[in-house]
Amino acid sequence: MFDNLPKFTFFTGKGGVGKTSLACTTALSLAADNKKVLLVSTDPASNVGQVFATDIGNKITPINNVENLEAxxxxxxxxxxxxxxxxxxPMRGLLPEDALRSIEEQLSGACTVEIAAFDEFTALLTDNDLLSRYDHVVFDTAPTGHTIRMLKLPGAWSGFLEEGKGDASCLGPLAGLEKQRDRYAAAVDRLSDAETTRLILVARPRQSALAEVARTSDELAAIGIKNQQLAINGMMPTETGGDPLAAALLKRDEDALEGHDPGSCRLAA
Ligand SMILES: Nc1ncnc2c1ncn2[C@@H]1O[C@H](COP(=O)(O)OP(=O)(O)OP(=O)(O)O)[C@@H](O)[C@H]1O
Ligand SMILES: [Mg+2]
Incomplete structure (x- = not known):
């Protein structure tokens, strides 16, 4: 799985399946291989800082005691x-206080919060100066629903800006939208380029989880993200030491994979 990773690798999947563990392991493995790595968490409840015992936050930070890794x-x-x-x-001192406050208020809703985070996400996908510093950018994401929405946004916003319709008041002054449109289009291109982006869907070995991951796979393939891989995390070890409970759990895991027709999953790679 770690061989020939493209520039961008996304780990996605349901809550608690092991996205953060796999993203951190991948980032460490690449860094140990002397590759320059940026690990990006798009999870608003990120615990990557905890994993590495490093205070990270909203700025690129070198990871304590790990060479070649920033997050x-x-x-x-x-x-x-x-x-x-x-x-x-830039408007401070030019506009009266109450006018500034009113603009700030307009830019304080949920829409602005989402677009701002998304703006930062697309910058990380498209800022060539920044990207030239890294061999790999590994994304640890929030549970599936949030991530599907985030990955769909560049396309959705490009369409929205293209049509120039709708209420864009949460975006702030419309100046600069041309630049944003180019950036979103570039983000869509990069996400759908199999040479550049791989999506790794993480799931536990359960029938229902695999069916669900197949639906996510289809949904993301439909927006052009076709370089996909499935990672089954948390298989019961095959050495059960004669313990009947461990043997039963192993059988459940094996049955889930056995009964699953990989063809129906339509995962590439
Ligand atoms: N293969 C594994 N064996 C044992 N424990 C594991 C394994 N993979 C993950 N865990 C543990 O399961 C928990 C959840 O893992 P992790 O945080 O990587 O999942 P996540 O998908 O990022 O969760 P979230 O959706 O909350 O971000 C953690 O305590 C982690 O240490
Ligand atoms: Mg996580």
């Missing part, structure tokens, strides 16, 4: 505050 935890609220300041900052 960032995208924090939607902090991203939104920075985004607001980028827009309001």
């Amino acid at each position: 960032i935890e995208i924090n939607p609220e902090e991203s939104a505050a920075e985004y607001r300041e980028r827009i309001v900052g």
Whole structure:
């Protein structure tokens, strides 16, 4: 799985399946192989900092005691505050206080929080100066629903900006949208380029989990993310030492994989 990883690798899957464990292991393995690695958490409840006992937060931070590895935890609220300041900052001293406050208020809703975090995410996919510093960017993501939405947004927003319709007041002044449109289009291109992006769907060895992961796979393939791989995490070890409970758990795991028709999963690679 770790061979020939492209520039971007995403780990996705349901809550608690092992996304963070696999993303951190992958990042460590690449860094040990002398590759420059950026580990990005897009999970608002990231625990990557905890895993590495390093205070990370919303800025790129070298990981304690690990050469070649840096990380960032995208924090939607902090991203939104920075985004607001980028827009309001230059107007300070030019507009009256109450006008500034009203703009800040307009840029404080859930829509701005989402677009700001997403803006940061697309910057990490498209900022060539930044990307030239790394051989690999590994993404640890939030549980499936949040991530599907995030991966769909570049396409959705490109369409929205293309049509120029709808209420964009949460974006702030419309100036600069042209630049954003180019960036979102570039993000869509990178996500759907199999040479550049691989998505690793993580699941536990359970029938229902595999059926669900197949649906996620289809949904992401439909938006062009076709370089996909399935990682089964947490298989019961085959050495059960004669323990009947361990043997029963192993059988359950094996049955789940056995009964599963990999063809129906339609996972590439
Ligand atoms: N193969 C494994 N064997 C034993 N424990 C594991 C294994 N994989 C993960 N765990 C443990 O399961 C828990 C959840 O793992 P992890 O945090 O990697 O999952 P996650 O998918 O990132 O969860 P979340 O959706 O909350 O972000 C952690 O305590 C982790 O140490
Ligand atoms: Mg996690």
